[in-house]
Amino acid sequence: MSVKRSLSRRNFLQAGVLSAGGLAGLMALGQAAVTPHVSASPPENGPDHQHSDGMHGAGDGAIGEVDTSRFDPFTYLYQFDTGRVSTLPTGQTLREWDMYAVNHEVEVAPGVYYPGWAYGLNGQAPQIPGPTFRCTAGDRLRINFSNGSDHPHTIHFHGIHPPQMDGITPLLKSGESFTYEFDAKPFGLHLYHCHTMPLKRHIHKGLYGTFIIDPPGGRPPAREMVMMMNAFDTNFDGENEIYSVNTVAFHYAKHPIPVKVGELIRIYLVNITEFDPINSFHLHSDMFQLYRTGTRLDHYEFTDTVMMCQGERGVLEFKPSYPGQYMFHAHQSELAELGWLGMFDATE
Amino acid sequence: MTAKQLSPAIPNWPQWLWWLIPVVALVGLVLIFVFTDPASVFTSDAPPIEDLTLERIQVTTTGLQVHLFNGGAIETTIAQVAVDDAFWDFSVSPSPTLARLGSATLTIPYPWVRGEPHVIRLFTSTGTTFEGDIPAATLTPVLGLKEFGAYGLLGLYVGVLPIALGMLWFPAMKRMGKRGLNAVLALTLGLLIFLLIDTFLEAFELAGETPGVFQGVPLAIFAALLTWLGISAISAQRGTHSADPAQQRLYISLLIAVGIGLHNLGEGLAIGAAFALGEAALGSFLVIGFTLHNVTEGIGIVAPVTRDQPKLWHLVGLTCLAGLPAIIGAWIGGFAFSPLLATLFLGIGAGAIWQVIVEVGQLLRRDAEREGLPLVSWLNVGALLGGIAIMYFTAFLVK
Numbered sequence: 001m002s003v004k005r006s007l008s009r010r011n012f013l014q015a016g017v018l019s020a021g022g023l024a025g026l027m028a029l030g031q032a033a034v035t036p037h038v039s040a041s042p043p044e045n046g047p048d049h050q051h052s053d054g055m056h057g058a059g060d061g062a063i064g065e066v067d068t069s070r071f072d073p074f075t076y077l078y079q080f081d082t083g084r085v086s087t088l089p090t091g092q093t094l095r096e097w098d099m100y101a102v103n104h105e106v107e108v109a110p111g112v113y114y115p116g117w118a119y120g121l122n123g124q125a126p127q128i129p130g131p132t133f134r135c136t137a138g139d140r141l142r143i144n145f146s147n148g149s150d151h152p153h154t155i156h157f158h159g160i161h162p163p164q165m166d167g168i169t170p171l172l173k174s175g176e177s178f179t180y181e182f183d184a185k186p187f188g189l190h191l192y193h194c195h196t197m198p199l200k201r202h203i204h205k206g207l208y209g210t211f212i213i214d215p216p217g218g219r220p221p222a223r224e225m226v227m228m229m230n231a232f233d234t235n236f237d238g239e240n241e242i243y244s245v246n247t248v249a250f251h252y253a254k255h256p257i258p259v260k261v262g263e264l265i266r267i268y269l270v271n272i273t274e275f276d277p278i279n280s281f282h283l284h285s286d287m288f289q290l291y292r293t294g295t296r297l298d299h300y301e302f303t304d305t306v307m308m309c310q311g312e313r314g315v316l317e318f319k320p321s322y323p324g325q326y327m328f329h330a331h332q333s334e335l336a337e338l339g340w341l342g343m344f345d346a347t348e
Numbered sequence: 349m350t351a352k353q354l355s356p357a358i359p360n361w362p363q364w365l366w367w368l369i370p371v372v373a374l375v376g377l378v379l380i381f382v383f384t385d386p387a388s389v390f391t392s393d394a395p396p397i398e399d400l401t402l403e404r405i406q407v408t409t410t411g412l413q414v415h416l417f418n419g420g421a422i423e424t425t426i427a428q429v430a431v432d433d434a435f436w437d438f439s440v441s442p443s444p445t446l447a448r449l450g451s452a453t454l455t456i457p458y459p460w461v462r463g464e465p466h467v468i469r470l471f472t473s474t475g476t477t478f479e480g481d482i483p484a485a486t487l488t489p490v491l492g493l494k495e496f497g498a499y500g501l502l503g504l505y506v507g508v509l510p511i512a513l514g515m516l517w518f519p520a521m522k523r524m525g526k527r528g529l530n531a532v533l534a535l536t537l538g539l540l541i542f543l544l545i546d547t548f549l550e551a552f553e554l555a556g557e558t559p560g561v562f563q564g565v566p567l568a569i570f571a572a573l574l575t576w577l578g579i580s581a582i583s584a585q586r587g588t589h590s591a592d593p594a595q596q597r598l599y600i601s602l603l604i605a606v607g608i609g610l611h612n613l614g615e616g617l618a619i620g621a622a623f624a625l626g627e628a629a630l631g632s633f634l635v636i637g638f639t640l641h642n643v644t645e646g647i648g649i650v651a652p653v654t655r656d657q658p659k660l661w662h663l664v665g666l667t668c669l670a671g672l673p674a675i676i677g678a679w680i681g682g683f684a685f686s687p688l689l690a691t692l693f694l695g696i697g698a699g700a701i702w703q704v705i706v707e708v709g710q711l712l713r714r715d716a717e718r719e720g721l722p723l724v725s726w727l728n729v730g731a732l733l734g735g736i737a738i739m740y741f742t743a744f745l746v747k
Contacts, residue, residue, distance in 0.1 A: 061430075110428065234475025234476070339435065
C-alpha cells in the first residue's frame with residue numbers, strides 16, 4: 001500500500017547488492033557476527049508455529065467481541081422497515097418514515113470506536129448503516145427528516161424523482177427539518193446517503209442506508225438479507241483502516257450466518273465504501289445469479305465474484321448445494337484481511 | 349538607593365515565611381485552575397492526543413514481540429493489531445491498557461517471512477493508529493554465549509582494531525618535524541569536528557524515535573553541555589599548567605580517547621541495533637566501512653603525545669578506552685536497544701568531543717607559540733580540512 005514501505009524494500013535490496021560486492025573475507029565475518037542462527041535453519045525461514053487450527057484461514061482476525069446491544073449486525077442483516085402505511089384518497093399506498101441524524105459513536109471492530117454520524121428512525125437508536133427502507137414500485141414515499149446533529153445534512157435518494165426531492169437542497173442546518181416526498185420508481189435496489197459537502201466526509205462518517213423498491217408482485221420467496229459494504233477511516237488519514245459488511249469487521253466470520261441447504265438466499269448487496277475505488281463480493285463453494293441494480297427480473301450473470309464501484313449495488317441469489325461453511329469476502333485480499341470477510345453456515 | 353530606604357516597603361516577617369509565600373500562592377493558583385478549569389474553553393470537544401511508541405520490535409521463532417511505551421497525556425488501550433494490512437491475533441502483557449508513561453509487551457503470532465519487510469499497526473480504542481517497521485525480518489538475537497561473542501566481535505572490528513591500526517602510525521609520526529606534528533594535531537582537530545557534528549546529528553535522529561515526553565533533542569544538548577562542563581571542571585581542578593608538559597599531553601590524549609570512546613559507544617549502539625532489526629544483509633559492508641572510518645581515530649588519539657615517549661601500556665590503555673565502548677555499545681544495541689539511552693550516550697559523547705576540541709586547539713596554539721610557528725598556516729588549515737575530508741569520504745562506506 002504505502003510508498004514508504006516499497007521504498008525501504010528497494011533500498012534494502014540495493015544494499016544487499018552492494019554488500020554482495022563487498023569484501024568476501026569480511027562478509028564471512030559479517031555472516032558469523034550477525035546471523036548466528038544460520039545453522040539452526042528451520043526457524044530462520046519464518047516462525048515455527050503452525051496454523052493447524054486454520055484460524056487465519058477462517059480470517060477471524062480481530063480479537064474479542066463488539067457490544068451487540070448497541071448495534072447488532074444480525075438485526076441489521078434481516079431488518080427491513082416498511083414505514084407507516086396508509087392509503088391516499090387516490091388509492092395509492094403511502095409509506096412514511098420519521099428520520100433524524102445525530103453524531104453517534106460506533107464500535108467498528110472489537111474495542112475500536114469510531115466517531116461517526118448516523119441516521120435513525122424516531123423512537124429508535126441511531127445506526128450505521130441507516131435503516132433499510134422497503135416499499136413497492138408505485139408507492140408514495142414520505143420521509144420527514146430532522147437534523148439533530150451539529151452539522152448540516154440532507155438525504156439524497158437514488159432512483160427516479162423530481163430534482164426538488166433529490167436531497168441536494170435544501171441544506172438542513174442543525175435543528176432544521178424537511179419532508180422528502182416522491183413516488184417509488186423504478187423497482188430495484190437503491191441507496192440513500194447524505195449529500196452535503198464535503199461529500200467524502202459526510203459519507204464515510206456513516207450517513208448512508210439501503211432503499212429497496214420491490215417489483216409489483218414481489219420477488220420469489222427467499223431468505224433475504226442486506227449487506228452494505230462499508231469501511232472506516234479510523235485515523236482520518238484519507239484511507240480506510242477497517243473494512244466490513246454491515247459495519248463490524250469480521251462479525252459474520254466469528255458468527256456465521258445460518259442458512260439451509262437448497263433454500264433460496266437473496267442478498268441485497270450495496271457498496272458505499274469511501275476512498276477505495278472499488279469493492280467486491282466473492283462467494284466460496286457456490287455461484288450466484290446477479291441482478292445488477294435489481295432493476296430487471298432476468299439475471300445479468302451467473303458468477304461467484306462481482307465488482308462494484310462506490311454507489312453500485314446488485315441483488316444476488318443462490319441456493320447452497322451442500323451443508324457446510326461457505327466463506328464470502330471482498331476478493332481484494334487486503335480488504336478481506338482488514339475485516340470484510342464472513343461465513344454462511346448451511347445445514348440440512 | 350539604600351537598604352534603609354527599601355526596608356519600610358517589606359514587612360519584617362520571618363525568613364521561612366518569605367520562602368513559603370510563593371509556594372502557597374502557587375498551590376492556590378493550581379487549585380483554582382483545577383477546580384474552575386478555565387482551559388476547558390480549549391479542550392471541550394477536542395479528543396486527547398494519544399502517543400504510543402513501538403520502542404523495540406523483536407522477531408522471534410513464534411512471531412513478533414513489541415515493547416510499547418505510552419508517552420501520551422492519557423491512558424491508551426490497544427484494541428486491535430494488524431500486520432501488513434491484515435488483522436491478527438495478539439496478546440498484551442501486563443494489560444492492553446497502558447497508563448501514562450506505562451509500558452507493555454505485545455506478542456503477535458505472525459508468520460513473518462525471512463528477509464522481507466513487515467509493518468505492524470496498532471489500533472487504539474479511538475481508532476488512532478501507530479506503526480512500527482521491520483526493514484527485513486530475521487530472528488532477533490537472544491542473549492546467548494554465541495551471540496554475545498558475535499556482537500563482541502562486531503564491536504572489536506568497529507572500535508578496537510581500527511584504533512590500534514591507526515596507532516601503528518605512531519613511530520612514523522614521531523619522525524615528522526615540528527611543522528608536521530602540528531599538522532597532525534590540526535588533522536586531529538578536523539577529525540574531531542566531524543565526529544562532533546556526526547554525533548550530534550545521530551543523537552538528534554535517535555531523539556526523534558524517543559517518546560515525546562522525554563524531549564530527546566534538549567536531552568541530548570543538555571547531556572552534552574553537562575559533560576563538557578564536567579570535564580572542564582575536572583581539568584581545571586587538575587590544573588592545566590602545573591603538571592609536567594608530557595603528562596599534560598598524555599592527559600589530552602586520555603581526554604580524546606574518552607571522547608572518542610563515548611562516540612564509539614553510540615556507534616556500537618547504532619550498529620548493534622541495526623543488526624538486531626534485520627539490516628544484517630548490510631553487515632559485512634557496514635563493518636569494513638566502520639573499520640576504515642575509525643582508523644583515523646587512532647591517529648587522533650596519539651597525535652598529542654608524538655613528541656613524548658609514552659609507555660606501551662599507555663597506548664594499549666588509550667586504545668581500550670576509545671575502542672572497547674564500541675563492544676559494549678554493540679551488546680546494548682543488539683540485546684536491549686533503547687533510543688532514549690542511545691540519545692543520552694550520544695549527547696554525552698558530543699559534550700566530551702567538544703571539550704577535546706577545545707583542549708587540542710589550545711595544545712596546538714601553545715605548541716605553535718612555543719616554536720614560533722604560525723597557528724593558522726596553510727599546512728594546518730589544509731590538515732584540518734584533510735581530517736574532515738578523510739572522515740567525510742570514509743563515511744560514504746557506512747551511509
